[in-house]
Amino acid sequence: MDIQPPKIPLDQWINQGIEWLTSSIGGVTNLVANWIDGAVGTMTDFLTWYPAPMMIVLFALLAWWISRRVKIGFFTLVALGFIWGGMGLWVSTIQTLNLVLLSAALAIAIGIPLGILGALFKHFRLMLMPVLDVMQTLPPFVYLLPAVPIFGLGSTAAVFATVIFAMPPVTRLTTLGIQQVSDELVEAVDSFGSTRWQKLVKLQIPLAMASIRAGVNQTILLSLSMVVIAAMIGAKGLGAEVWKAIQRLQYGRGFEAGIAIVLIAMVLDRVLRRVGQATGSSESAATAK
Amino acid sequence: MAILELDGLTKIFGPEPEAALDLVDRRLSREEIREKTGQTVGIGDVSFGVEEGEILVVMGLSGSGKSTLIRCVNRLIEPTAGSIYVDDEDVTEMSSKELRSLRRHKLAMVFQHFALMPHRTVLGNAEYGLEVMGVDAEERRREAMEALDMVGLAGWEHEYPEQLSGGMKQRVGLARALAVDPEIVLMDEALSALDPLIRTDMQNELIALQRKLGKTMLFITHDLDEAINMGDRIVLLKDGYVVQVGTAEEILSNPATKYVEQFVAEVDVSKVRTAQTVMKEVHEVAHVGDGPRAMLRKMEKAGFSSIFVVDSQGRLVGLARADRMRDVLERDEEAYGDLIEEEVRSVRLETPLEEITPRMRETRDPIAVVDEEDKLHGVVLIGELLAGLTERGEAEEDDLQQKTQSQGTE
Numbered sequence: 244m245d246i247q248p249p250k251i252p253l254d255q256w257i258n259q260g261i262e263w264l265t266s267s268i269g270g271v272t273n274l275v276a277n278w279i280d281g282a283v284g285t286m287t288d289f290l291t292w293y294p295a296p297m298m299i300v301l302f303a304l305l306a307w308w309i310s311r312r313v314k315i316g317f318f319t320l321v322a323l324g325f326i327w328g329g330m331g332l333w334v335s336t337i338q339t340l341n342l343v344l345l346s347a348a349l350a351i352a353i354g355i356p357l358g359i360l361g362a363l364f365k366h367f368r369l370m371l372m373p374v375l376d377v378m379q380t381l382p383p384f385v386y387l388l389p390a391v392p393i394f395g396l397g398s399t400a401a402v403f404a405t406v407i408f409a410m411p412p413v414t415r416l417t418t419l420g421i422q423q424v425s426d427e428l429v430e431a432v433d434s435f436g437s438t439r440w441q442k443l444v445k446l447q448i449p450l451a452m453a454s455i456r457a458g459v460n461q462t463i464l465l466s467l468s469m470v471v472i473a474a475m476i477g478a479k480g481l482g483a484e485v486w487k488a489i490q491r492l493q494y495g496r497g498f499e500a501g502i503a504i505v506l507i508a509m510v511l512d513r514v515l516r517r518v519g520q521a522t523g524s525s526e527s528a529a530t531a532k
Numbered sequence: 533m534a535i536l537e538l539d540g541l542t543k544i545f546g547p548e549p550e551a552a553l554d555l556v557d558r559r560l561s562r563e564e565i566r567e568k569t570g571q572t573v574g575i576g577d578v579s580f581g582v583e584e585g586e587i588l589v590v591m592g593l594s595g596s597g598k599s600t601l602i603r604c605v606n607r608l609i610e611p612t613a614g615s616i617y618v619d620d621e622d623v624t625e626m627s628s629k630e631l632r633s634l635r636r637h638k639l640a641m642v643f644q645h646f647a648l649m650p651h652r653t654v655l656g657n658a659e660y661g662l663e664v665m666g667v668d669a670e671e672r673r674r675e676a677m678e679a680l681d682m683v684g685l686a687g688w689e690h691e692y693p694e695q696l697s698g699g700m701k702q703r704v705g706l707a708r709a710l711a712v713d714p715e716i717v718l719m720d721e722a723l724s725a726l727d728p729l730i731r732t733d734m735q736n737e738l739i740a741l742q743r744k745l746g747k748t749m750l751f752i753t754h755d756l757d758e759a760i761n762m763g764d765r766i767v768l769l770k771d772g773y774v775v776q777v778g779t780a781e782e783i784l785s786n787p788a789t790k791y792v793e794q795f796v797a798e799v800d801v802s803k804v805r806t807a808q809t810v811m812k813e814v815h816e817v818a819h820v821g822d823g824p825r826a827m828l829r830k831m832e833k834a835g836f837s838s839i840f841v842v843d844s845q846g847r848l849v850g851l852a853r854a855d856r857m858r859d860v861l862e863r864d865e866e867a868y869g870d871l872i873e874e875e876v877r878s879v880r881l882e883t884p885l886e887e888i889t890p891r892m893r894e895t896r897d898p899i900a901v902v903d904e905e906d907k908l909h910g911v912v913l914i915g916e917l918l919a920g921l922t923e924r925g926e927a928e929e930d931d932l933q934q935k936t937q938s939q940g941t942e
Binding site for chain 1: 603606608636637639640641644645647649650651660661708718
């Protein structure tokens with residue numbers, strides 16, 4: 244016997260929901276979209292207006308200064324030089340970096356406060372964690388495409404999807420870092436009559452910094468991988484190069500863009516990994532004053 | 533009234549703490565209460581006062597509830613019932629704002645594992661309490677430096693805690709507490725994490741510091757020797773209940789229960805007993821100016837071969853020996869000048885037995901016991917000394933504590 248399960252019209256509800264969103268807040272989202280697209284465009288124009296070799300040297304110096312390693316500065320110089328001179332992907336690279344920085348900054352700006360709230364309030368944490376689980380396991384394509392009717396094709400939809408995709412690690416690691424502060428230390432600051440805010444800024448956040456930094460690094464690298472995928476919905480940059488090459492069956496061109504993405508990822512990873520170590524001690528000294 | 537007063541303080545862990553309160557009043561053991569109600573008694577009906585300037589030691593083994601007790605005092609743990617009075621104000625009634633002010637100004641705590649902030653320097657840690665109070669940077673720096681100086685850490689203020697040894701870390705913890713100039717210092721097993729050699733030194737330093745500053749201290753420990761060394765008075769805690777309150781001497785010579793008796797059996801009495809507790813009072817003394825015959829008669833009466841000589845104020849002057857007296861009389865010497873030996877072994881009333889024993893070896897003569905004005909109070913004889921080293925007080929009656937044979941609950 245063939246049993247027909249009763250189909251819940253979940254798909255239709257979601258469709259209606261998205262339509263409703265599009266029609267009701269479309270004005271606002273359009274405004275936001277215009278603004279973000281404009282900002283990304285201006286930023287790209289600004290960074291590409293200067294001659295590439297000059298920017299490459301500048302980036303290399305920046306990498307050296309942040310990581311305090313000559314080696315990493317040199318690697319940045321070579322990698323970016325190859326992307327520009329060897330493969331001619333400079334403008335795409337700048338576009339990608341812009342999107343990564345914007346998305347990661349948003350993800351961090353939203354993710355860290357959420358993580359702090361999650362650490363401080365148990366009920367909030369119980370709500371937050373399943374939401375983060377969904378954000379991390381839901382296939383990105385599922386929300387990538389609905390972003391288009393809401394924000395339109397382009398950078399904003401890409402940023403939106405990237406924030407969803409990249410935020411969970413920084414939130415989770417912020418919560419974890421604060422929870423890991425030893426009970427005795429928490430008791431100690433309580434016993435001296437600290438307010439909740441004093442406890443947070445003088446003890447919990449400083450001690451959670453290592454964990455938060457690890458979260459920030461993960462969020463930035465996840466942003467990079469998502470910004471590439473977001474080429475499907477009109478994000479410019481290296482992802483778009485890959486996408487174009489595949490559609491035209493230019494495999495070699497696709498690989499070139501792919502290699503450029505790997506090089507950017509390597510540069511970001513090397514530099515970010517040093518951030519915590521290099522500034523760790525000076526930061527402790529600063530908070531002690 | 534005492535500066536800190538606990539009145540019927542009770543903490544019960546579990547979902548329905550009220551259910552166990554009646555049983556605590558009836559002094560049922562922790563084990564029985566757990567069987568009947570499923571609740572765990574942290575501390576039950578604890579009452580005692582701490583006088584201003586006193587070191588009161590709460591001593592108990594693990595699971596006795598001593599850390600719960602000290603955390604109830606500043607409400608790091610909320611007590612289930614009972615009251616805590618600091619300067620006659622009930623801490624349990626305080627709003628969170630009042631409680632914060634109490635913690636900032638009157639109570640400071642020192643922790644077993646130091647609880648220093650690893651991201652702050654020694655100075656940054658010592659400043660913490662003042663910083664939370666809102667004291668301006670310059671003044672808190674000055675006061676924290678003073679506190680660091682007191683605990684012997686001047687010159688270390690820019691180091692980080694991880695660079696310090698355990699003993700030094702705890703000095704930072706102590707400086708952090710002293711910097712806020714609290715009325716009461718709560719010491720939660722403050723020396724337990726230190727190795728034994730440093731520990732005794734720190735105990736003595738702490739006593740000296742306390743005598744100098746006159747701070748009231750509530751000191752928690754699981755080590756009876758430490759309790760005896762540190763405490764003006766000791767509160768013995770077992771399975772959440774107070775078993776005995778008293779001075780070290782009172783507890784050792786008059787243990788309230790079999791449990792206390794077994795417990796103190798481990799103690800090295802030679803450190804606790806003093807000359808005063810084993811000395812024999814001297815009834816017969818010679819006075820300066822007594823002739824040899826008078827002295828001899830007194831010695832014969834007392835049955836000793838020598839006698840102490842005191843001046844008109846009762847101060848010890850020397851020792852007269854029977855042999856010497858007879859010698860003088862036989863030879864009919866006229867000069868009595870060197871009748872008395874002025875080199876006499878004497879100890880003070882508060883000298884512990886462990887310091888007297890080695891001196892017994894130096895001489896067969898009795899050892900005089902004098903007070904700080906050199907007045908003669910008694911004499912230590914070898915027999916009494918030995919008895920004092922071995923004898924212990926006995927519990928007068930067995931009580932409910934014996935019923936609780938099971939140990940270690942938490």
